[in-house]
Each structure stands twice: as structure tokens, then as C-alpha cells.
Amino acid sequence: MNDKKNIDRLFQEKFKDFEVAPNDAVWERISESLPKKKKKRRVIALWWQIGGVAAMVTLLLTVGVSVFNTDDNQKFPIVNTENSTNDLNNNNNNNNNTNTPTKKSPNELNTVESNNKTQIVNSNIDSEQESNLNDSKDDTSQKTSTSKQLTIPNNYNQKLNSVANNSKVVKRHKSSQKQHRLSSNKDKSTKIANQTKTSNSNLKKNDNTQLASETEIKSTIKEALENSNTGIAANKSSENTKSETPHTDLSKTNKPEAENSLIEIPEKASIEDAIAEQNTTIEEEEEEEKEDDQNRWSIAPNVAPVYFSSLGAGSPLDQQFNENSKSSDITMSYGIAGSYAISKKLKIRAGVHRVNLSQTTSDVYAYTGAETAARGVDAEFSNISFKGGEQHVSLISSTMMNKASTPELFNTKIAGKIDQKFGFIEVPLELEYNLLDKKFGINVIGGFSTFILNENEIYADINGSSTLIGEANNINTTSFSANFGLGMNYNLSKQWHINLEPTLKYQINTFNNTTGDFKPFFIGVYTGLSFKF
Amino acid sequence: MSLDQLIKNCINKDAQAQSQLYKQFASKLFSLCLKYSKNYAEAEDNLHDAFITIFNKIEQYNNKGSFEGWLKRIAINTSLQRYREDVGVYDIMNEDNIKDVSVDLNENDVSINYLLQIIQELPDRYRLVFNLYVLDGYSHVEISELINISVGTSKSNLARARMILKDKIEAYNATSNSRSL
Numbered sequence: 001m002n003d004k005k006n007i008d009r010l011f012q013e014k015f016k017d018f019e020v021a022p023n024d025a026v027w028e029r030i031s032e033s034l035p036k037k038k039k040k041r042r043v044i045a046l047w048w049q050i051g052g053v054a055a056m057v058t059l060l061l062t063v064g065v066s067v068f069n070t071d072d073n074q075k076f077p078i079v080n081t082e083n084s085t086n087d088l089n090n091n092n093n094n095n096n097n098t099n100t101p102t103k104k105s106p107n108e109l110n111t112v113e114s115n116n117k118t119q120i121v122n123s124n125i126d127s128e129q130e131s132n133l134n135d136s137k138d139d140t141s142q143k144t145s146t147s148k149q150l151t152i153p154n155n156y157n158q159k160l161n162s163v164a165n166n167s168k169v170v171k172r173h174k175s176s177q178k179q180h181r182l183s184s185n186k187d188k189s190t191k192i193a194n195q196t197k198t199s200n201s202n203l204k205k206n207d208n209t210q211l212a213s214e215t216e217i218k219s220t221i222k223e224a225l226e227n228s229n230t231g232i233a234a235n236k237s238s239e240n241t242k243s244e245t246p247h248t249d250l251s252k253t254n255k256p257e258a259e260n261s262l263i264e265i266p267e268k269a270s271i272e273d274a275i276a277e278q279n280t281t282i283e284e285e286e287e288e289e290k291e292d293d294q295n296r297w298s299i300a301p302n303v304a305p306v307y308f309s310s311l312g313a314g315s316p317l318d319q320q321f322n323e324n325s326k327s328s329d330i331t332m333s334y335g336i337a338g339s340y341a342i343s344k345k346l347k348i349r350a351g352v353h354r355v356n357l358s359q360t361t362s363d364v365y366a367y368t369g370a371e372t373a374a375r376g377v378d379a380e381f382s383n384i385s386f387k388g389g390e391q392h393v394s395l396i397s398s399t400m401m402n403k404a405s406t407p408e409l410f411n412t413k414i415a416g417k418i419d420q421k422f423g424f425i426e427v428p429l430e431l432e433y434n435l436l437d438k439k440f441g442i443n444v445i446g447g448f449s450t451f452i453l454n455e456n457e458i459y460a461d462i463n464g465s466s467t468l469i470g471e472a473n474n475i476n477t478t479s480f481s482a483n484f485g486l487g488m489n490y491n492l493s494k495q496w497h498i499n500l501e502p503t504l505k506y507q508i509n510t511f512n513n514t515t516g517d518f519k520p521f522f523i524g525v526y527t528g529l530s531f532k533f
Numbered sequence: 534m535s536l537d538q539l540i541k542n543c544i545n546k547d548a549q550a551q552s553q554l555y556k557q558f559a560s561k562l563f564s565l566c567l568k569y570s571k572n573y574a575e576a577e578d579n580l581h582d583a584f585i586t587i588f589n590k591i592e593q594y595n596n597k598g599s600f601e602g603w604l605k606r607i608a609i610n611t612s613l614q615r616y617r618e619d620v621g622v623y624d625i626m627n628e629d630n631i632k633d634v635s636v637d638l639n640e641n642d643v644s645i646n647y648l649l650q651i652i653q654e655l656p657d658r659y660r661l662v663f664n665l666y667v668l669d670g671y672s673h674v675e676i677s678e679l680i681n682i683s684v685g686t687s688k689s690n691l692a693r694a695r696m697i698l699k700d701k702i703e704a705y706n707a708t709s710n711s712r713s714l
Contacts, residue, residue: 007699008667011652014645015668019560020567026577027555030584034551 050446053346053431295532296341300351300499302528303334308357309523314516315361316474317383317418317458320397322516324361331356333524339432347432347443356423356455357522363415365396366460366469383513384458386470395460416461422475423455430483441497445485449505453477474512481505485526495533501526536600544592551588558601559584562608568664569612571653583611609669613680616657643702651701658682659694666691 308328315321337351395418430447456471485503492498506521534542534553542550563580570576586607594603652660661680665671666687671679673687682690 007695007702010643010702011648011667011698014643014648015564015568018564018645018649020564021560022563022577022580026563026581027552027559029581030555030588031548031552033581033585034548034588035546 049343049346050431050433053342053348057348295494297338298341298347298497298530298532299336299338300497300528300530301334301336302353302499302501302526303332304353304503304524304526305330306333306355306357306522306524308359309521311519311521312517314514314518316359316472316511316514316518316520317361317420318395319515321361321364321418324363324397327360327362329358329360331358333426333526335426337428337528339530344437345434347434348430349432349447350427350429353426353428354423355426355451355522355524356421358419358421361418361420363397364418364460366394366416366418366462383472383474384470385473387468418461419459419466420472421455421457421459422453422472424451424479425454426451428483430485432487439491441487441489441491443487443489445483445487445501445503447483449481449483451479451481451507451510453479472511474514476509476512479510480508481510481521482508489530495531497530497532499526499528499530501528540591540594540600543588546588554587555584558604561601562604565605565608565669566612567649568652568668569609569661571657571660575615579608579612579615582614583608586611605669609665610679613661616661617680643705647705648702651698654701655694655697659690659697662687662690663694663698 307330310326313322315324315326333353333355335351335353335355337349337353339347339349341347426449428447428449430445432443432445434441434443436442453475456475457468458470458472459466460469461467462469483503483505485501487499487501489500490498502523502525504521504523506519510520511518534550539550539554539557543554559580562583563576566576566579566583567573570579583604587604590607594600652663655663658680662676665676665679666673673684673691676682676687677684680687
């Protein structure tokens with residue numbers, strides 16, 4: 001079988017029908033590398049992106065609002081828990097008030113402050129004290145230790161042993177109460193009179209046992225404690241001999257008023273500090289994030305010639321002017337806008353602009369004073385507030401008059417015009433999507449503006465001279481517009497860009513009580529120089 | 534779909550046509566790439582590059598000669614491209630030594646995979662010359678132009694390649710015979 005074969009023939013025969021299917025991954029790589037037509041999908045993607053950004057803005061707003069609301073809510077629960085835990089403080093302090101009323105206040109502050117510190121940190125735990133046995137125990141033990149540390153130096157300094165020990169006793173009492181939670185909590189909420197009795201009895205027992213167990217406490221403090229115990233015992237006996245009702249009154253009335261005021265002030269301040277700290281840390285984080293991506297921010301002062309007009313035939317002034325020809329001067333809007341690049345394609349931007357608009361209604365006769373009265377013209381213009389001294393101005397559209405039937409006087413007069421001028425502070429909030437991002441860029445802009453009215457004047461031609469006759473009373477002080485624009489920009493350098501943005505702003509509720517089909521809008525060609533940083 | 538229509542659709546960058554063309558010719562071209570490459574991964578890379586060239590230049594196919602031949606030339610050229618830049622130095626064999634190399638073997642015993650393996654193991658230029666001349670029918674003149682060597686070098690490289698392959702096949706037979714014994 002062993003034929004001597006030419007090696008060429010061997011290979012030729014063997015490789016004649018040699019085929020090996022390549023791995024599928026090869027085709028995947030090839031098809032990825034090939035250019036494809038994907039125009040339709042791109043449009044969809046664009047809308048998805050815009051929609052996504054809109055959803056994100058909404059989400060941020062709702063989150064922001066809810067965060068602010070919860071901040072307010074958080075303050076109250078903490079105060080409440082504080083009150084409930086301090087109920088006992090008050091009771092005992094009230095007891096001791098009878099002994100040392102003048103010396104009480106500084107120590108009470110100390111205890112309150114110490115409580116606040118621990119409770120703010122563990123605010124959640126505190127609010128759930130009653131439900132979580134273990135947490136509350138730990139919590140109270142922490143509290144007692146911290147309050148001890150805080151109050152002990154005061155004791156030495158002020159030598160108010162009895163009062164200082166009161167605070168400690170209170171703490172002990174609290175911890176004991178938490179250990180005997182079931183019974184004492186009920187007592188706390190329902191029967192204050194009974195509670196003071198039982199708690200006082202608890203006080204003695206628990207203080208003694210805990211003192212015995214805690215070896216760390218110094219002998220001087222022990223002595224002081226004993227003194228205080230005896231003092232309290234004395235108090236109790238004296239109070240008990242009196243009656244229970246005044247005692248409960250004391251605890252009820254003094255507690256919420258005097259204590260709460262003391263508690264709330266430092267607490268709120270400290271909460272605000274904590275929030276401020278959190279905010280600063282968050283801001284720091286944000287700043288770090290921003291540093292990662294350079295040139296996300298830009299600021300652009302801009303100026304725009306603005307042309308005001310209306311879609312329908314109508315008048316913001318009065319029904320009789322609906323058909324009059326109206327024109328608008330080109331006025332100027334100027335302001336400054338800042339933008340933040342969310343992605344390479346998308347920017348969110350806001351700004352402040354001053355915008356002045358005007359509209360001139362032609363073919364109007366204006367009369368003043370006696371002329372009006374003599375003519376008996378109805379001078380009721382509900383949309384115009386005439387300024388003082390000019391009440392007798394009357395405006396009549398020439399379209400209302402029939403030349404044949406009107407008095408001679410009208411026909412001899414030359415029809416004048418009404419100039420309505422109004423200005424706003426505009427705060428736009430817009431999204432900008434890049435269609436082309438080269439040396440020359442094109443983008444589409446959409447968004448809305450808030451307008452705050454700051455100028456409102458109506459002039460009329462009276463006897464040939466333009467006179468201020470009053471102001472329109474149907475322009476809302478706050479109004480909105482929907483904005484659509486096409487932006488073009490030219491990059492002078494990496495940081496400087498020239499912008500040109502023809503923008504249409506469709507005003508939504510600028511006028512209250514317009515007549516006819518008056519749909520105002522204005523067009524501005526916003527030109528500016530933006531600086532990226 | 535006829536081949537002509539398929540080519541037209543590929544000219545229009547129709548993704549489905551491109552996929553079909555690939556399926557139709559990938560196996561043939563991949564076997565070609567395997568022969569001209571050092572290893573499997575390199576063959577895959579060459580196949581990838583070859584098809585990118587094919588799809589980008591398919592409008593240049595002018596119906597002269599077979600389409601498959603056109604595709605194969607592209608695949609071979611793509612494979613050769615890799616070796617045009619740095620072709621190592623090979624000693625030129627004396628032409629007197631060039632003769633028909635015969636090998637004593639049982640052809641059924643030699644697997645195609647082994648033959649492919651020993652081709653791939655050849656020094657780069659020996660492999661190219663052997664493939665071009667023996668398996669794909671190029672003349673020494675064409676080879677000399679394709680890979681920029683002299684005709685003499687081409688002949689010399691071919692003889693060297695044959696010798697190496699013969700030795701390896703005989704060694705293979707020896708081991709398989711000893712195994713069968």
C-alpha cells in the first residue's frame with residue numbers, strides 16, 4: 001500500500017476539498033465593522049434620550065421637594081421623643097425644684113444638651129425606643145454614660161451635688177424605666193401621678209443597685225448620690241404628705257411649656273448644623289465629580305432683538321381693537337444663561353433675562369376730559385387701569401365708526417395709536433440637544449420660561465402727543481412660555497463659543513382677559529458669547 | 534437569489550445580502566486563510582480583514598473571471614499582506630538540489646489536520662511559496678511579484694518547504710507505524 005507519492009500531489013489532493021467553517025464570532029466582528037444605515041433608529045434614540053432627561057428632571061424635582069419636606073417632618077418627631085423621654089426629667093426636676101429651684105436651670109440645660117447630642121445621632125433608634133427593647137437599652141446606657149461624663153465636671157466646678165445627681169438620677173431612672181418598659185411606659189403615658197410614685201421608688205432601687213454594680217464611679221459621686229437620694233426621699237415624703245393632685249398639676253403644666261422651649265432651641269440648631277454638614281459633604285462630592293469631567297459648565301451673556309406678535313386676531317386691551325392693525329417694535333432682551341452638559345449631546349440650562357415687549361394698536365382715536373364727556377362715549381375699559389388725572393381718556397377704534405354717521409369732529413381727527421409696553425424678568429429653563437458638534441455646531445432647544453412682570457405701561461396719542469394713560473391690569477405678574485429654538489454655535493476656541501439662537505417663545509398665560517383670539521408669542525434671536533469652564 | 538443579485542445587494546450595503554455572501558464563502562476562504570497563516574487566530578484575523586475588503590470593494594468586481602476566484606485572491610492577498618513588511622532572511626538553496634521530493638507514505642493515514650499543522654509550522658516565506666505554488670497554482674514569476682522576491686528565491690524556498698514537509702510526514706508515518714505494530 002505504500003506508494004511513493006509526489007508530495008505536491010499529496011497536498012493537492014488532500015486540500016482540494018478542504019473547507020473549515022470559521023467561528024461565528026468572526027462574522028459578528030465583521031458585521032460590526034461594516035457601515036450600516038441606521039437613521040430611523042437614531043431618531044428613536046434621540047426621543048428616548050430627551051424623554052429620559054425630562055423624566056430625570058422630574059425625578060430630581062420630586063426628590064428635592066420630598067427631601068425638603070422630610071426635613072421639616074424630622075424635626076417634630078425628634079422633639080416629641082425628646083419630650084416623652086424628658087417627661088421623667090421634668091417630673092423629677094419638678095420634685096427637686098422645691099428644694100433647689102434657683103440652681104436647677106444650668107444643670108437642666110446640661111442634661112438636655114447631652115440628651116440632644118446622643119439623640120440626634122440615634123434619632124431613628126430613639127423614635128423606635130418603645131418597639132426595640134435592645135436598642136433602647138443600649139441607647140439609654142449610652143445616654144447615661146455620656147451625660148455622666150458631661151455632668152461630672154460641672155458637679156465639681158459648681159459644687160451643685162444634689163442638682164447634678166438629680167440629672168443622673170433622672171438618667172438612671174430612664175434606664176430603669178426602659179428595663180421595666182412594659183409597666184413604666186404605660187405609666188408614663190397614662191398615669192403621671194402614679195408614675196411619679198413608682199418611678200421614684202424605682203429610682204431608689206435602681207440607683208442603689210446600679211451604683212453597686214458600676215465600679216467606675218468615684219466615691220465622691222457615690223456620696224453625692226446618696227445625698228441626693230436622701231434629698232429626693234425627703235422631697236417625696238414632703239410631697240406625699242401634701243397631696244397628689246398639686247404634684248400632677250406641676251408636672252403637667254410646667255413640663256411641656258418650660259422644658260420644650262429649652263429643648264427645641266438647641267436641638268433645632270444642632271439638626272440644622274447636621275443638615276448643613278451633610279449638605280456641605282454632598283456639595284463636596286458633587287464638586288469632585290465635576291472636576292472629573294472638565295468643561296461641563298458654561299456661562300453665556302447674551303442679547304436678543306425681540307419681536308412680539310400674536311397668532312390670532314385679538315387684542316389684550318379691548319374688544320373693539322380686535323380688528324385693528326397691530327405692530328410691534330423690535331425691542332431688546334438681554335441676560336445671562338448658564339448651562340450644564342449632562343452628556344456630550346445634551347445640556348440643561350437656565351438663566352435670567354430682561355425682556356421688554358411692546359405692541360402698537362393703530363387707528364385709534366383718543367379723547368380726554370370734556371371731549372369725552374360731551375360725546376357721551378362709554379369709557380369703560382376693564383383691562384386698563386387709567387392713571388390718576390387721566391380718567392377721562394376715551395379710546396375708540398376707527399373700525400367701529402361709520403364715517404357717514406359719526407359726528408364731524410371724529411372725521412376731522414387723525415387716527416392715532418395705542419402703545420402698550422410691558423417688560424418681564426424671564427427665567428428660562430431649557431434643554432439643548434446637539435445635532436452637530438464640530439467647529440460649527442447645531443442644536444435644538446426646548447424648554448419653558450417663567451416671566452415676572454416688571455414693566456407695564458400704556459401710551460395713547462392724545463392731541464398728537466404720546467401720553468402715558470395708565471397700565472394694563474390683565475397682565476399676570478407671573479406667567480410662562482413654551483420655548484423652541486434652533487441654536488447655532490461657532491467654536492472660537494475650546495472655551496469660547498459664539499452662539500446664535502433664533503427662539504420662539506409661545507406665551508401661555510401672560511394675559512388674563514384678552515378679547516378675540518389673542519395668542520401672544522415673541523421671537524428673539526439670542527446672540528451671545530459663551531465661556532466653558 | 535442568484536449570485537449576481539447577491540453581489541448587487543452587497544454593493545447596496547444590504548446587511549442580509551452581506552450575511553448570505555459570508556455564509557456562502559466563509560468556509561472556503563477560511564481554509565485558505567488557515568493554510569497561509571501561522572495559526573488559527575491569525576487565520577481568523579485574516580478572514581475578517583479579507584471580508585471587510587470584500588464588502589468595501591465589491592463594486593470593483595467586474596465580472597471578469599469567477600467571483601470565487603476574486604474572493605480567493607483577496608483572501609490570499611490579505612494573508613500575504615502580513616508578511617510583505619518583514620520577510621525574514623532565508624538562505625538560498627542551490628538550484629541543483631531542487632528535485633521532485635517523493636515521500637513514502639500511506640496517504641489514508643495522514644490526516645488533513647496534520648498536513649495543515651505542518652504547513653503552518655513552516656517558516657513564513659516557505660509556507661507562502663509552497664501554498665501559492667503547489668496548492669493555488671501560482672507560477673514562480675507571479676510569486677516573485679506577489680511577495681517581492683526573486684524567482685530563484687521562490688524556487689529555493691519551495692524546495693526547502695518540500696523537504697521540511699517530507700521529513701515531518703515521514704516522521705509521522707514512523708510513529709504511526711510503530712504505534713500500529
